[in-house]
Amino acid sequence: MARLQLNKLEKVYGGGFKAVHGIDLDVADGEFMVLVGPSGCAKSTTLRMIAGLEEVTGGEIRIGERIVNALPPGKREIAMVFQNYALYPHMKVRSNLAFGLKLAHVPKAQIAAAVDEVARILEIEPLLDRLPKQLSGGQAQRVALGRALIKKPEVFLFDEPLSNLDAKLRASMRVRITQLHKRLKAEGMSSTVVYVTHDQTEAMTMGDRICVMKDGHIMQVATPKELYDRPANLFVAGFIGSPEMNVIDGQIAGSNFHLGDQSVALDGRLLGRLNQAPDRAAFGIRPQHLKLTSAPGGLSARLRSVEFMGHEVYLHAQLNGHDITTVAGSAEYDAMNRADDRITLSPDLGQAHIFDRDSGANVSLPLAG
Ligand SMILES: Nc1ncnc2c1ncn2[C@@H]1O[C@H](COP(=O)(O)OP(=O)(O)OP(=O)(O)O)[C@@H](O)[C@H]1O
Ligand SMILES: [Mg+2]
Incomplete structure (x- = not known):
């Protein structure tokens, strides 16, 4: 069970700037939720609070039945994939994938099996003995995905994971991630996703539902079709759909x-x-x-x-x-x-x-x- 709930979630930064204004969001178990909005609308702030990388200054975050506000990132059963894949440059792909499990003292044979499984799912078996610098951008991003996947987290958090890739690769990675999500879901694995992007095409093609944000407020939460057909306000109407x-x-x-x-x-x-x-x-x-x-x-x-x-x-x-x-x-x-x-x-x-x-x-x- 990995439903994710934000209740009146608020963030005031140190200088007194209020970045998130008491937002409510309910992400169902297995749902692919996209947070979309222009630069500075607090997508990353929200995601980082869910991950435990940013202190919550008001409201609560629930993962499953637990309120996780006070839990450190490592205890939240989440995995995060960033825009810059942050692979360890001196480690081969295999070790990059295995690293988290090794830290957690998982037995060797079990780690090897997990690496093989993830490599198979992401079709990166031929890359296992390469160093990160020997990978293309898309390959490196797949390894970064693999590092999240291998943790079998309750919730996957993505912050603009494709924005460093060229347009063609972005389009193919979009499909790959969506298919991966379907597959995890079909196999009964945890597959709740919160995916941040500023790209409305990415939001429309990937999300089960989309949460449109502006200036730390939620403008509308709905399916892609609902947002397109029935935008709640001028902001959503202008943001979703191309040409505008x-x-x-x-x-x-x-x-x-x-x-x-x-x-x-x-x-x-x-x-x-x-x-x-x-x-x-x-x-x-x-x-x-x-x-x-x-x-x-x-x-x-x-x-x-x-x-x-x-x-x-x-x-x-x-x-x-x-x-x-x-x-x-x-x-x-x-x-x-x-x-x-x-x-x-x-x-x-x-x-x-x-x-x-x-x-x-x-x-x-x-x-x-
Ligand atoms: N550490 C910080 N201290 C003070 N203000 C911050 C801090 N980090 C972010 N902010 C401000 O909070 C607001 C939201 O920032 P955030 O990074 O969450 O936006 P974003 O939606 O992820 O934008 P982008 O699409 O550019 O990544 C912005 O106005 C930003 O300037
Ligand atoms: Mg951001």
Whole structure:
């Protein structure tokens, strides 16, 4: 059993700076939880408190049934993998893997079996007799993973473990770690994970659930699909999804959303979800849900630039003083009438949101319960 719970967890650093503002988070046994957010939002501080590397100044941390606030790192049944793999440079891979067990006086034969098992799982058997300097970045990161895995911890903690790798290797390590997690889970081994990243793609592709943080507060905790489809506020809407969601200021009047001299006729798909009509409103629509159209009644925008991405193009345009982006198929773009720089866009209202510009809250989510 390795459920992890943070209750009103708080961190005030020595100088008096409050980095973590009483956060609550419940990570289920075997769950892969991603902490994501911009630089400085306190992802590492939170993770380091869970690991026991940073003192807790308020609230509690539970691993399984135990409150671990006062336990030293070695007694918490956790293993941590950092961005810099911190392998011992003078030890071969085999000894790097075995080191923790050796310190714990585990019998030799048992260590050898554990090293073999971990090496097999991570496909690093051919590397066992090499020194760290003879490894590529991806190989070194796999050895670092192996050192965590061999401890059979209750909870795995990762702090940006892939950010030193190039894009291609990152993508393949993402898949590898996710598969490893599935496998540990299927084999009934402890597999609760808290994984820190600032990369929304990593968060979206790896997490069972994602905890989005900002300035030491939690903005939303939900599955990747839920965050994408139903962002709780403007911050989450802007942080999750690529290219970023378009957010256009305006006013709601009756069943219309007015933006400058144009308006969008809202229908039941959006009005039916609206639980408030804020004074200062913002219309949110993802680039993928804003389609080029030739039908009347669309929004007219001025095309500024085009990015060719291969099978699709990103069209950057101006609408009522806002920079907006839409995604179109390459063929669709080729077939477009480009006599002038106007484009006409039709938002999919079933996928659109209304935000309160002042509080940032999404006011177009059906109320829970
Ligand atoms: N030892 C410290 N003393 C005082 N303030 C600190 C200390 N360590 C971190 N902070 C501050 O706490 C806040 C959170 O830092 P933290 O390293 O947890 O952020 P992060 O989300 O991990 O950022 P990044 O994505 O850049 O790694 C920042 O404002 C940081 O400046
Ligand atoms: Mg950090």
